[in-house]
Amino acid sequence: xxxxxxxxxxxxxxxxxxxxxxxxxxxxxxxxxxxxxxxxxxxxxxxxxxxxxxxxxxxxxxxxxxxxxxxxxxxxxxxxxxxxxxxxxxxxxxxxxxxxxxxxxxxxxxxxxxxxxxxxxxxxxxxxxxxxxxxxxxxxxxxxxxxxxxxxxx
Amino acid sequence: xxxxxxxxxxxxxxxxxxxxxxxxxxxxxxxxxxxxxxxxxxxxxxxxxxxxxxxxxxxxxxxxxxxxxxxxxxxxxxxxxxxxxxxxxxxxxxxxxxxxxxxxxxxxxxxxxxxxxxxxxxxxxxxxxxxxxxx
Numbered sequence: 001x002x003x004x005x006x007x008x009x010x011x012x013x014x015x016x017x018x019x020x021x022x023x024x025x026x027x028x029x030x031x032x033x034x035x036x037x038x039x040x041x042x043x044x045x046x047x048x049x050x051x052x053x054x055x056x057x058x059x060x061x062x063x064x065x066x067x068x069x070x071x072x073x074x075x076x077x078x079x080x081x082x083x084x085x086x087x088x089x090x091x092x093x094x095x096x097x098x099x100x101x102x103x104x105x106x107x108x109x110x111x112x113x114x115x116x117x118x119x120x121x122x123x124x125x126x127x128x129x130x131x132x133x134x135x136x137x138x139x140x141x142x143x144x145x146x147x148x149x150x151x152x153x154x
Numbered sequence: 155x156x157x158x159x160x161x162x163x164x165x166x167x168x169x170x171x172x173x174x175x176x177x178x179x180x181x182x183x184x185x186x187x188x189x190x191x192x193x194x195x196x197x198x199x200x201x202x203x204x205x206x207x208x209x210x211x212x213x214x215x216x217x218x219x220x221x222x223x224x225x226x227x228x229x230x231x232x233x234x235x236x237x238x239x240x241x242x243x244x245x246x247x248x249x250x251x252x253x254x255x256x257x258x259x260x261x262x263x264x265x266x267x268x269x270x271x272x273x274x275x276x277x278x279x280x281x282x283x284x285x286x287x288x289x
Contacts, residue, residue, distance in 0.1 A: 063191040063194055063197040064196045064198070067188040067265060067267065068269050071254055075283075078283075099286050100288075101283070104284065104287065105283075110273075118266065118267045118268040
């Protein structure tokens with residue numbers, strides 16, 4: 001859910017920003033005030049709001065998942081943009097881009113199936129426990145079971 | 155992955171240096187931010203305990219978070235600099251996909267994350283995918 005928000009908000013925010021900025025006349029460093037005025041145009045404001053939403057959900061995701069889990073998942077946003085462009089804006093997608101879409105999708109599927117957080121030795125108890133539900137680390141989960149099985153005969 | 159020589163007047167090494175600056179800054183920023191968020195614990199728990207304001211306060215009182223965001227800002231400015239000299243179609247995919255791989259390496263070394271073969275494969279696949287998509 002949070003990862004979905006991250007994936008959707010970032011590209012949409014960027015699109016709004018670029019849409020807003022290209023509509024404005026060219027901004028030069030000689031007139032920095034025009035840059036501040038630009039912030040209050042509707043597209044830019046909306047884009048910034050989306051990007052703030054993105055950053056908040058990104059930080060939340062990082063608080064309970066590994067960086068190497070979050071990043072590929074968020075790269076899925078690129079796929080969403082490409083599909084939006086195809087079906088909403090009716091832009092043609094080249095064979096190369098379809099290949100890119102497939103590769104990203106496969107990659108994300110790969111990570112999503114694994115555990116979302118590296119299991120740590122008990123020190124950080126409360127932080128990792130909540131995740132144990134999602135982090136299906138087969139090695140860890142089977143460890144105690146194996147031990148008890150060994151202990152029983154003795 | 156080979157970086158094609160840009161058509162503009164910027165030389166290959168200058169282009170590589172600019173992209174390397176983006177990749178380095180954003181990797182450092184991401185790793186520091188991730189470390190900061192990990193040190194705080196689950197934000198959803200914090201929010202359940204002390205509300206949204208408490209969660210925001212927890213983030214804003216973490217110094218490591220600001221160092222991370224500082225590096226992300228640096229990465230943003232080096233991106234702007236690079237865009238000033240190179241094409242977006244080169245800079246965006248190159249930096250985005252390289253960052254994924256450097257993050258996997260940095261995550262393993264500095265955050266001690268368990269980057270197993272599954273995650274390596276994913277990082278490489280997504281990296282090539284991003285490159286194909288944006289190129």
